[in-house]
Amino acid sequence: MREAALPQVPSESEGAMLSVLGTRAFLLYRVDEPEHRRRQEVGAERLDSIPALACLLGLPVGLPVPVGSLPEQTEVRDLPRGAVEWDTDLVTRRAVRPLAVDLVVVRAADPRTGLERAGRFAPFCRRAVLLDEVPCAGLDAIVAEAAFYGIGVLLDEPDGIRIALEPEAYRPLRHTAAAWHFVEELYGRLV
Structure with a gap:
């Protein structure tokens, strides 16, 4: 096959x-080897919650954001270890699909x-x-x-x-927490 x-x-x-x-x-x-290594190096916790993944999708990757400007401040503070990086009142999303x-x-x-x-x-x-x-x-x-x-x-x-x-190319209309969750579940089983 x-x-x-x-x-x-x-x-x-x-x-x-x-x-x-x-x-x-x-x-x-x-x-994604860089993401896999990053998760290992920081001792990242599993990202297996759709609400957590939806929260992460609302943050830009690698750009510090003032926590006070976020409507979901509580959700950001409750994200699993390794998903974001904290610097005083700034949060930077690090997690991407693995x-x-x-x-x-x-x-x-x-x-x-x-x-x-x-x-x-x-x-x-x-x-x-x-x-x-x-x-x-x-x-x-x-x-x-x-x-x-x-x-x-x-x-x-x-x-x-x-x-x-031939199978048609995959072109998602948008990035969703459910699609990211699917990938996280596979990552947990395959790696």
Whole structure:
């Protein structure tokens, strides 16, 4: 599966098979090494709270902000250790996403089930479905439906995995605490 997905992702991507969002999926991801090292050096606590991540998204990265100017002063003061740096009455956000998910591949025997499961990852990354069997009839319809949702289609054939449809590039409309939380959960399990 990794070999079939490699043309779709940066060469430095690592792969792992995990149960995520209620389905078993193969994830290709890259750890943000500077952020990983920073977290280790400062003994950062886990960022596993959506409200904390939403608070962080309201702060610029690396720019000191007067705490008194922030409407959510209490939330900023309660952020986990290592997320921000304090200097008297200034706070500077240091935490960023610790990894990037380049592609998620969901394996399925049934195309509809595969598309539904791969669709769960739409808010977070590029996605594809690997079909165990090439449907005798209706491959064009499955590829058309997958294309509508931006999901790639990989076919497991006797001579290897064939790409029937490339996955659409992931372009988030906005950065959300939920998407960051997804990455933090994976980071906690993968690193």
